[in-house]
Every structure is written in structure tokens, then in C-alpha cells.
Amino acid sequence: MDEKAIDYEAVFQSLPGMVALLTPELVYADANEDFQRLSGRTRDQLVGRYVFDVFPENPxxxxxxxMRNVQASIHRVVATGERDTMAPQRYDVEDPDRPGHWEERYWSLVNAPLLDPDGKVTLIVHRIEEITELIRARGRRDGPGMSSTQVLEAELYTRARELQELNERLRQAHAREREVALALQEAMLPAHRQVRSRRAAVRYRPAVGALNVCGDWYDVVELVGGNRIGVSVGDVVGHGLEAAGVMGQLRSALTATSRVADGPAQALDVLGRYAHVVDGAESATAVTTFIDCDARTITYSSAGHPPPALVxxxxxxxxxxxxxxxPLDARPDPMPRPEAVTAYTGGATLVLYTDGLVERRHEDIDTGLARLADSLVRHRTDDPESLADAVLLELLPPGGATDDTALVIVRL
Known part of the structure; x- marks a missing residue:
């Protein structure tokens, strides 16, 4: 059959089961006939409307x-670009013809991404399997007319529902851990500041998801002797409170070391030796720069970290x-680390960041670095605060990244 002759609109409308298309902003773009019929909504009542307006939670x-679980699922799809299958669960669905009248329904959902050529999620295929009768059948499984297969299916779906409820309780516990970790991380990171007369902007964006509190950090310090400042960023492998605690130890150690070290290489060398005795610091990365504002030079050294950008x-x-x-603590026998020097002119901009800004799954890092360079060039005349906002807006996925992101911008 000629592919051009296929009427894909007709195919979509004829798909068995409830299928809708959602935008990443949770707005209905289309819905097939089964979705309209089984949800009790017409196409005009769906398309162009926010999902929570169509299916609000039962007050x-x-x-x-x-519906909040649906929202979380779609945010995961947008952030990861991968399919998300939800456990069967209960929904209270309001009768559109009888406001205030709610019907108990049980649905099993799958949300799958539609990607553009750049890998960006443009639409979400939102498929619902209606399992209300199977769930209700468990309550009457000994009644007449119930086959053994129906009884088994009802039992399986009930067990899936119980598992979903357990997962929800675990999610809530993890969410509390995330709140504590974020508070700890915020307390240990330096506040927005200006160092001497230098204009600097700093940003930290936590990863999407209850467990994705990582160990990204940044620091901007005045150095002893001369008109000099030190700017650093780092990344600890792992998630949660443990990673945040290790991050605090490494950041504090590098801050103290930088004030007395001869240069960034020596500072990272000492930090690597310290990381050797800190549980959880294995494979941590860091990059530090010493800026001499009088000589207009930047001396830098990196321990397995993405390179700073000088615009x-x-x-x-x-x-x-x-x-x-x-990375830090990568060698069993420490060796002196390398350092290099580059010159700059007044008005240049130094940008340090962690890998959450440039790395994407299934994408070469050079692509992310090129994307960063393009954004920096286009916004290079912006003040540091505006530049930081523009970079995050253009480089981070709309629903948030799956890894933490730290960003430091200094106008030289």
C-alpha cells in the first residue's frame, strides 16, 4: 500500500481504547473516538483545554x-524523553452533565513521548485502559457469571493497585528526604554575591524527581594576595542527603585550600587527597579557576569536569x-595536577557549570557544548543575571533536567 494513501487521522480515531495527545503543558491536542465516548467528553470539551480543567481532582x-499522578508521569516523560507506565489507580471523574456528581473509575495509563528531530518532546501519547469493571469484579467474584479468568484478572489488578499505593507512600517519604537535602544543600552553597567589584551571578537548579537531589556545588571566594578571586564548581556522584553532605565537605575543603594554595592545580591536588578519606567522594569532579584581575589572566585546572567557557x-x-x-581520588597514588593560563580583556565573561547543563542522554557532549557556546554568544552583552537566566531557559529541558545544574557567571 502506498504510505501516502494512509489516512492517519482516521487511523488515530479508530484506535481501540482511549488515546489522546497532550502537549508538554498538559493541554489536550486531540482525542480519539473511544477516549471521547468512555470519558463522556466531546472533542470540543477536550481539545485546547488543560487536563485539570477537564478532569479536576474530587474536592x-x-x-x-x-490526576496529580498523571501530571507527575507526564513531567517525567518530558524530562527524560522516555515512556512512563503508570500502575492502575483510582480516579474520581465528574459527570459533565451533572456538576458535583463524581463516579469512581479505575484506569491504567501509559504516557509515551513524540520527539522532534532534535530529540525534544513535542507531544505525549496518553493511552488509558479502562479497568473499572475488573476492579469492581473482585467484590463480587463469588457471584454467578464470574469466570475463573475474570477472577484472576480482577485479583491481579487489585494487587497492582496495592503496589501503586505502596509506591505512593515511598514517594512521599522520598519527597521529605528531598526537602531536607535541598535545605541542606541551599545552606551550604554560598549566596548570590558580588566579589570585590566583579559582577557575578550564580544559579542552582535541582533535578526533576523526588530522588534526584545530587551533589552539585559552586563557590566564589576572594584569594589572599593581590586583586584575585577563585571560582569553582564541582559534582559529587550520587543522590540525596549523603551526596549533599559530601558536597558540603568538598566545597568547604576547596574554599579553605584555595586561599593558601599556590595555584588551582595545587588546590585540586590537596582536595583529591582529602577526597580519598571521605566516603562517597569517589569519582567526584571539580574545576577551579584563579582570576588575577590586575594581570587579566585566568589560571585553571580541572579534575574530570566539563571545561569552563571564556566568552x-x-x-x-x-x-x-x-x-x-x-576526577578526584581517581588515582591510587596522587600525582601533581596540570594547570594552564589564558589571558582575557575587559568585558569578557567566564562561565563555569556542571554537566546537567550540557549533557543529555543519547547525545554527544560536544553537541551540548556547542549549544552552550551559541547561547553565550547571542546573549554575551546581557548583564550576568540576565545571561544566567537566558542560558538556563535555552539549555534546560522545559520540564526540568534529570541531573542537578550549577552555573556561575562572572563578568571580568
Missing amino acids: KNSAAAG HPDGRVEFLDRATDP
Whole structure:
């Protein structure tokens, strides 16, 4: 059959089961005939409307969370670009013809992404399997007319529902851990500041998801002797409170070391030796730069971290990648780390960041670095605060990244 002759609109409308298309902003873009019929909504009542306006949570049921779980699932799909299958669960669905009248329904959902050529999620295929009768059948499984297969299916779906409720309780516990970890992380990271007369902007964006509190950190400190500042970022492998605690130890150690070290290489060398005795610091990365504001030079060293970007006033972007070494505590026998020096002119901008800004699954890091350079060039005349906001807006996925992101921008 000629592919051009296939009427895909007709195919979509004829798909068995409830299928809708949602935008990443949770707005209905289309819905097939089964979705309209089984949900009791016409196409005009769906398309162009926000899902919570069409299917609000039941205000009479404080435990109702079906639609909030749908929202969380779609956010995961947008953030990861991967399919998300939800456990069967209860939804209270309002009768559109009888406002305030709610019907108990049980649905099993799958949300799958539609990606554009750049890998960005443009639509979500939202498929619902109606299992209300199977769930209700468990209550009458000994009645007449119930086959053994129906009894088994009802039991399986009930067990899936119980598992979903257990997962929800675990999610709530993990959410509390996330709140504590974020509070700890915020307390240990330096506040927004200006160092001497230098204009600096700092940003930290936590990862999407209850467990994705990681160990990204940044620091901007005044150095002893001369008109100099030190700017650093780092990343601890792992999640949650443990990673946040390790992050605090490493950041504090590097801050103290930088104030007395001869240069960034020596500071990272000492930090690597310290990381050797800190549980959870294995494979942590860091990059630090010493900026001499009088000589207009940047001396830098990297321990397995993405290279800082130096944006020159003429629009040229220089990635500082000539002094890269393995991550902290990567060598059993420590060796002196390399460092390099580059010059800058007034009005240049130094940008340090963690890998959450540039790395994407199934994508070469050079693509992310090129994307960063393009954004920096286009916004290079913005003040640091506006530049930081523009970079995050353009480089982070709309629903948030799956890894933490730390960003430091200093106008030189």
C-alpha cells in the first residue's frame, strides 16, 4: 500500500481504547473516538483545554491523587524523553452533565513521548485502559457469571493497585528526604554575591524527581594576595542527603585550600587527597579557576569536569580544556595536577557549570557544548543575571533536567 494513501487521522480515531495527545503543558491536542465516548467528553470539551480543567481532582475526597499522578508521569516523560507506565489507580471523574456528581473509575495509563528531530518532546501519547469493571469484579467474584479468568484478572489488578499505593507512600517519604537535602544543600552553597567589584551571578537548579537531589556545588571566594578571586564548581556522584553532605565537605575543603594554595592545580591536588578519606567522594569532579584581575589572566585546572567557557567581547568562545585530569581520588597514588593560563580583556565573561547543563542522554557532549557556546554568544552583552537566566531557559529541558545544574557567571 502506498504510505501516502494512509489516512492517519482516521487511523488515530479508530484506535481501540482511549488515546489522546497532550502537549508538554498538559493541554489536550486531540482525542480519539473511544477516549471521547468512555470519558463522556466531546472533542470540543477536550481539545485546547488543560487536563485539570477537564478532569479536576474530587474536592470531596482528600485522598484523591489520580490526576496529580498523571501530571507527575507526564513531567517525567518530558524530562527524560522516555515512556512512563503508570500502575492502575483510582480516579474520581465528574459527570459533565451533572456538576458535583463524581463516579469512581479505575484506569491504567501509559504516557509515551513524540520527539522532534532534535530529540525534544513535542507531544505525549496518553493511552488509558479502562479497568473499572475488573476492579469492581473482585467484590463480587463469588457471584454467578464470574469466570475463573475474570477472577484472576480482577485479583491481579487489585494487587497492582496495592503496589501503586505502596509506591505512593515511598514517594512521599522520598519527597521529605528531598526537602531536607535541598535545605541542606541551599545552606551550604554560598549566596548570590558580588566579589570585590566583579559582577557575578550564580544559579542552582535541582533535578526533576523526588530522588534526584545530587551533589552539585559552586563557590566564589576572594584569594589572599593581590586583586584575585577563585571560582569553582564541582559534582559529587550520587543522590540525596549523603551526596549533599559530601558536597558540603568538598566545597568547604576547596574554599579553605584555595586561599593558601599556590595555584588551582595545587588546590585540586590537596582536595583529591582529602577526597580519598571521605566516603562517597569517589569519582567526584571539580574545576577551579584563579582570576588575577590586575594581570587579566585566568589560571585553571580541572579534575574530570566539563571545561569552563571564556566568552571574549568579540564573540569568540574559548573552552578552557588545556589542563584536564582524572576526577578526584581517581588515582591510587596522587600525582601533581596540570594547570594552564589564558589571558582575557575587559568585558569578557567566564562561565563555569556542571554537566546537567550540557549533557543529555543519547547525545554527544560536544553537541551540548556547542549549544552552550551559541547561547553565550547571542546573549554575551546581557548583564550576568540576565545571561544566567537566558542560558538556563535555552539549555534546560522545559520540564526540568534529570541531573542537578550549577552555573556561575562572572563578568571580568
